[in-house]
Amino acid sequence: MEAVRSSIPLIRGRSRLTVTGVLTGLLLTLSVPAAVPRGGAVTPERGSAYMGMGVLAHDGSAAGTATDSLSDSRTGQTEGVDVSSYQRDVAWSTLYDSGVRWAYAKATEGTSYENAYFTQQYTGSSDAGIVRGAYHFATPDTTGGAAQADYFVDHGGGWSADGRTLPGVLDIEWNPYGGDCYGKSKSQMVTWIGDFLDRYKVRTGRAAVIYTATNWWTKCTGNYAGFGSSPLWIARYASTVGTLPAGWAYYTMWQYTSTGKTVGDHDRFNGGKEQLDTFAAG
Structure with a gap:
Protein backbone atom coordinates (compact mmCIF):
# COMPACT_ATOMS: atom_id res chain seq x y z
CA MET A 1 0.00 0.00 0.00
CA ALA A 35 -0.48 -20.02 -12.72
CA VAL A 36 -4.13 -21.06 -12.72
CA PRO A 37 -5.13 -21.45 -9.05
CA ARG A 38 -6.66 -24.61 -7.64
CA GLY A 39 -10.41 -24.36 -7.81
CA GLY A 40 -10.32 -21.40 -10.18
CA ALA A 41 -12.95 -20.80 -12.83
CA VAL A 42 -10.43 -20.43 -15.67
CA THR A 43 -10.12 -23.46 -17.94
CA PRO A 44 -6.69 -24.92 -17.11
CA GLU A 45 -4.00 -25.92 -19.55
CA ARG A 46 -3.79 -29.54 -20.60
CA GLY A 47 -1.58 -31.45 -18.20
CA SER A 48 -2.41 -29.34 -15.16
CA ALA A 49 -5.22 -31.55 -13.84
CA TYR A 50 -4.88 -33.27 -10.49
CA MET A 51 -6.80 -35.89 -8.53
CA GLY A 52 -10.09 -34.49 -7.27
CA MET A 53 -9.87 -31.32 -9.34
CA GLY A 54 -13.61 -31.30 -10.03
CA VAL A 55 -14.91 -32.83 -6.81
CA LEU A 56 -15.32 -29.55 -4.94
CA ALA A 57 -16.88 -27.82 -7.93
CA HIS A 58 -19.38 -30.59 -8.69
CA ASP A 59 -19.96 -32.41 -5.39
CA GLY A 60 -19.11 -29.81 -2.76
CA SER A 61 -17.61 -30.34 0.66
CA ALA A 62 -19.23 -31.00 4.03
CA ALA A 63 -17.94 -29.71 7.35
CA GLY A 64 -15.82 -31.87 9.63
CA THR A 65 -13.34 -33.24 7.11
CA ALA A 66 -10.13 -31.74 8.48
CA THR A 67 -7.32 -34.13 9.30
CA ASP A 68 -7.26 -33.08 12.96
CA SER A 69 -10.90 -34.07 13.55
CA LEU A 70 -11.21 -37.59 12.17
CA SER A 71 -14.52 -39.28 12.85
CA ASP A 72 -14.88 -42.62 14.60
CA SER A 73 -15.66 -44.21 11.23
CA ARG A 74 -11.98 -43.78 10.28
CA THR A 75 -10.58 -45.58 13.33
CA GLY A 76 -8.30 -48.40 12.24
CA GLN A 77 -7.66 -46.85 8.84
CA THR A 78 -4.33 -45.58 7.52
CA GLU A 79 -3.62 -41.99 6.52
CA GLY A 80 -2.38 -41.17 3.01
CA VAL A 81 -1.94 -38.26 0.61
CA ASP A 82 -1.98 -37.68 -3.12
CA VAL A 83 0.16 -35.09 -4.89
CA SER A 84 0.86 -33.68 -8.35
CA SER A 85 3.13 -31.07 -9.87
CA TYR A 86 1.05 -28.47 -8.05
CA GLN A 87 2.82 -29.41 -4.78
CA ARG A 88 6.28 -29.35 -6.38
CA ASP A 89 8.90 -30.79 -3.95
CA VAL A 90 7.02 -32.33 -1.03
CA ALA A 91 8.14 -32.38 2.63
CA TRP A 92 7.83 -36.13 2.99
CA SER A 93 9.50 -36.39 6.40
CA THR A 94 6.96 -33.89 7.75
CA LEU A 95 4.11 -35.94 6.37
CA TYR A 96 5.55 -39.16 7.79
CA ASP A 97 5.90 -37.57 11.22
CA SER A 98 2.25 -36.50 11.02
CA GLY A 99 1.13 -40.11 10.50
CA VAL A 100 1.02 -40.44 6.71
CA ARG A 101 2.02 -43.96 5.65
CA TRP A 102 1.07 -44.09 1.96
CA ALA A 103 1.07 -41.70 -0.97
CA TYR A 104 0.28 -41.45 -4.65
CA ALA A 105 1.97 -39.07 -7.08
CA LYS A 106 0.58 -38.09 -10.45
CA ALA A 107 2.81 -39.61 -13.12
CA THR A 108 1.04 -38.91 -16.40
CA GLU A 109 -1.97 -37.45 -18.18
CA GLY A 110 -3.22 -38.51 -21.59
CA THR A 111 -0.29 -39.59 -23.77
CA SER A 112 1.79 -36.42 -23.73
CA TYR A 113 2.20 -35.19 -20.14
CA GLU A 114 4.68 -36.29 -17.47
CA ASN A 115 4.85 -34.76 -13.99
CA ALA A 116 8.18 -32.87 -13.76
CA TYR A 117 8.26 -33.46 -9.98
CA PHE A 118 7.42 -37.13 -10.17
CA THR A 119 10.89 -38.40 -9.18
CA GLN A 120 11.06 -36.31 -6.01
CA GLN A 121 7.52 -37.21 -5.09
CA TYR A 122 7.67 -40.92 -5.91
CA THR A 123 11.20 -41.69 -4.74
CA GLY A 124 11.20 -39.14 -1.92
CA SER A 125 8.11 -40.61 -0.31
CA SER A 126 9.63 -44.09 -0.40
CA ASP A 127 12.89 -42.80 1.08
CA ALA A 128 10.88 -41.36 3.97
CA GLY A 129 9.36 -44.77 4.73
CA ILE A 130 6.05 -44.16 2.97
CA VAL A 131 4.52 -46.82 0.71
CA ARG A 132 3.93 -45.12 -2.63
CA GLY A 133 2.27 -45.47 -5.99
CA ALA A 134 1.55 -43.53 -9.17
CA TYR A 135 -1.66 -42.32 -10.75
CA HIS A 136 -2.73 -41.43 -14.28
CA PHE A 137 -5.19 -38.63 -15.00
CA ALA A 138 -7.41 -39.97 -17.76
CA THR A 139 -8.41 -37.87 -20.74
CA PRO A 140 -10.71 -40.15 -22.77
CA ASP A 141 -11.25 -37.40 -25.36
CA THR A 142 -7.61 -37.44 -26.54
CA THR A 143 -6.45 -41.04 -27.05
CA GLY A 144 -7.65 -44.60 -26.37
CA GLY A 145 -7.65 -46.36 -23.03
CA ALA A 146 -5.03 -48.95 -23.98
CA ALA A 147 -2.70 -46.27 -25.34
CA GLN A 148 -2.96 -44.28 -22.12
CA ALA A 149 -2.33 -47.37 -20.01
CA ASP A 150 0.84 -48.04 -22.00
CA TYR A 151 1.99 -44.45 -21.61
CA PHE A 152 1.34 -44.61 -17.87
CA VAL A 153 3.29 -47.84 -17.37
CA ASP A 154 6.16 -46.59 -19.53
CA HIS A 155 6.46 -43.36 -17.51
CA GLY A 156 6.39 -44.41 -13.87
CA GLY A 157 3.06 -46.16 -13.46
CA GLY A 158 4.28 -49.74 -13.25
CA TRP A 159 4.18 -52.06 -10.26
CA SER A 160 6.66 -54.38 -8.57
CA ALA A 161 6.20 -56.87 -5.74
CA ASP A 162 8.72 -55.16 -3.46
CA GLY A 163 6.25 -54.45 -0.66
CA ARG A 164 6.58 -50.68 -1.00
CA THR A 165 4.92 -50.05 -4.36
CA LEU A 166 1.16 -49.68 -4.65
CA PRO A 167 -0.71 -50.63 -7.85
CA GLY A 168 -1.31 -47.87 -10.38
CA VAL A 169 -4.44 -45.76 -10.30
CA LEU A 170 -6.75 -44.72 -13.11
CA ASP A 171 -8.04 -41.28 -12.13
CA ILE A 172 -11.31 -41.04 -14.06
CA GLU A 173 -13.45 -38.09 -12.98
CA TRP A 174 -14.94 -34.70 -13.90
CA ASN A 175 -13.35 -33.26 -17.02
CA PRO A 176 -11.57 -29.99 -16.14
CA TYR A 177 -11.15 -29.07 -19.81
CA GLY A 178 -14.69 -29.35 -21.13
CA GLY A 179 -17.84 -31.49 -20.96
CA ASP A 180 -18.11 -33.70 -17.90
CA CYS A 181 -18.00 -36.98 -19.82
CA TYR A 182 -15.28 -36.04 -22.33
CA GLY A 183 -17.75 -36.16 -25.20
CA LYS A 184 -18.42 -39.88 -24.78
CA SER A 185 -21.64 -41.79 -24.39
CA LYS A 186 -22.03 -44.04 -21.36
CA SER A 187 -21.24 -47.17 -23.36
CA GLN A 188 -18.21 -45.52 -24.98
CA MET A 189 -16.90 -44.50 -21.57
CA VAL A 190 -17.30 -48.03 -20.21
CA THR A 191 -15.39 -49.37 -23.21
CA TRP A 192 -12.61 -46.81 -22.74
CA ILE A 193 -12.19 -47.67 -19.05
CA GLY A 194 -12.22 -51.38 -19.83
CA ASP A 195 -9.50 -50.95 -22.44
CA PHE A 196 -7.30 -49.12 -19.93
CA LEU A 197 -7.82 -51.70 -17.18
CA ASP A 198 -7.23 -54.66 -19.47
CA ARG A 199 -3.96 -53.25 -20.82
CA TYR A 200 -2.70 -52.27 -17.36
CA LYS A 201 -3.37 -55.80 -16.06
CA VAL A 202 -1.50 -57.33 -19.00
CA ARG A 203 1.46 -55.01 -18.54
CA THR A 204 1.82 -55.26 -14.75
CA GLY A 205 -0.06 -58.30 -13.50
CA ARG A 206 -2.08 -56.11 -11.13
CA ALA A 207 -5.57 -54.70 -11.37
CA ALA A 208 -5.42 -50.92 -11.50
CA VAL A 209 -7.22 -48.98 -8.80
CA ILE A 210 -10.14 -46.86 -10.01
CA TYR A 211 -10.38 -43.39 -8.50
CA THR A 212 -13.73 -41.71 -9.11
CA ALA A 213 -16.71 -39.92 -7.58
CA THR A 214 -20.12 -41.59 -7.39
CA ASN A 215 -21.92 -38.71 -9.08
CA TRP A 216 -19.51 -38.70 -12.01
CA TRP A 217 -19.63 -42.49 -12.32
CA THR A 218 -23.42 -42.43 -12.40
CA LYS A 219 -23.59 -39.65 -14.97
CA CYS A 220 -20.86 -40.81 -17.33
CA THR A 221 -20.99 -44.63 -17.13
CA GLY A 222 -24.65 -45.05 -16.26
CA ASN A 223 -23.51 -46.44 -12.89
CA TYR A 224 -21.92 -49.41 -14.61
CA ALA A 225 -21.36 -52.34 -12.22
CA GLY A 226 -18.84 -54.42 -14.14
CA PHE A 227 -15.49 -53.18 -12.77
CA GLY A 228 -15.80 -54.39 -9.19
CA SER A 229 -12.68 -56.54 -9.49
CA SER A 230 -10.61 -53.34 -9.45
CA PRO A 231 -10.03 -51.70 -6.07
CA LEU A 232 -12.11 -48.56 -5.56
CA TRP A 233 -10.73 -45.21 -4.45
CA ILE A 234 -13.75 -43.03 -3.74
CA ALA A 235 -13.67 -39.23 -3.69
CA ARG A 236 -16.06 -37.53 -1.25
CA TYR A 237 -15.26 -34.59 1.01
CA ALA A 238 -17.52 -35.43 3.92
CA SER A 239 -17.61 -37.36 7.19
CA THR A 240 -18.73 -40.55 5.41
CA VAL A 241 -18.12 -42.03 1.98
CA GLY A 242 -21.82 -42.02 1.15
CA THR A 243 -23.25 -44.24 -1.57
CA LEU A 244 -20.61 -46.13 -3.55
CA PRO A 245 -20.76 -46.65 -7.31
CA ALA A 246 -22.46 -49.83 -8.53
CA GLY A 247 -20.26 -52.93 -8.48
CA TRP A 248 -18.46 -52.17 -5.21
CA ALA A 249 -19.63 -53.29 -1.78
CA TYR A 250 -16.73 -51.52 -0.06
CA TYR A 251 -13.95 -49.05 -0.85
CA THR A 252 -10.21 -49.58 -0.60
CA MET A 253 -9.26 -45.91 -0.34
CA TRP A 254 -11.13 -42.68 0.32
CA GLN A 255 -10.10 -39.13 -0.55
CA TYR A 256 -11.96 -37.34 2.22
CA THR A 257 -10.58 -33.78 2.13
CA SER A 258 -8.75 -31.29 -0.07
CA THR A 259 -7.71 -29.12 2.89
CA GLY A 260 -5.35 -31.32 4.89
CA LYS A 261 -2.05 -30.46 6.56
CA THR A 262 1.19 -29.99 4.58
CA VAL A 263 -0.55 -30.96 1.33
CA GLY A 264 -4.22 -30.47 0.61
CA ASP A 265 -5.51 -33.85 -0.50
CA HIS A 266 -5.64 -36.41 2.31
CA ASP A 267 -6.93 -39.95 2.08
CA ARG A 268 -7.60 -43.05 4.15
CA PHE A 269 -6.75 -46.66 3.36
CA ASN A 270 -9.58 -48.89 4.55
CA GLY A 271 -7.43 -50.96 6.91
CA GLY A 272 -4.38 -50.85 9.15
CA LYS A 273 -0.73 -50.59 8.16
CA GLU A 274 -0.31 -54.37 7.97
CA GLN A 275 -3.22 -54.61 5.53
CA LEU A 276 -1.76 -51.74 3.53
CA ASP A 277 1.55 -53.58 3.21
CA THR A 278 -0.28 -56.73 2.11
CA PHE A 279 -2.18 -54.73 -0.52
CA ALA A 280 1.08 -53.25 -1.83
CA ALA A 281 2.73 -56.65 -2.04
CA GLY A 282 -0.12 -58.01 -4.09
Missing part, protein backbone atom coordinates in the same frame (compact mmCIF):
# COMPACT_ATOMS: atom_id res chain seq x y z
CA GLU A 2 2.85 2.45 0.80
CA ALA A 3 4.24 2.04 -2.71
CA VAL A 4 0.85 2.91 -4.17
CA ARG A 5 0.40 5.98 -1.93
CA SER A 6 3.86 7.40 -2.70
CA SER A 7 3.24 7.16 -6.44
CA ILE A 8 0.09 9.29 -6.42
CA PRO A 9 1.78 12.75 -6.41
CA LEU A 10 4.07 11.69 -9.23
CA ILE A 11 1.19 10.54 -11.38
CA ARG A 12 -0.68 13.80 -10.81
CA GLY A 13 2.23 15.75 -12.29
CA ARG A 14 2.44 13.70 -15.47
CA SER A 15 0.59 14.00 -18.73
CA ARG A 16 -2.55 12.02 -19.50
CA LEU A 17 -0.50 9.91 -21.93
CA THR A 18 1.93 8.93 -19.17
CA VAL A 19 -0.87 8.08 -16.77
CA THR A 20 -2.60 6.00 -19.41
CA GLY A 21 0.61 4.10 -20.09
CA VAL A 22 1.12 3.37 -16.40
CA LEU A 23 -2.44 2.13 -15.95
CA THR A 24 -2.27 0.01 -19.10
CA GLY A 25 0.95 -1.59 -17.91
CA LEU A 26 -0.62 -2.39 -14.53
CA LEU A 27 -3.67 -3.93 -16.16
CA LEU A 28 -1.54 -6.07 -18.45
CA THR A 29 0.53 -7.26 -15.51
CA LEU A 30 -2.54 -8.17 -13.48
CA SER A 31 -4.21 -9.93 -16.42
CA VAL A 32 -1.47 -12.56 -16.80
CA PRO A 33 -1.46 -14.84 -13.72
CA ALA A 34 1.62 -16.89 -12.96
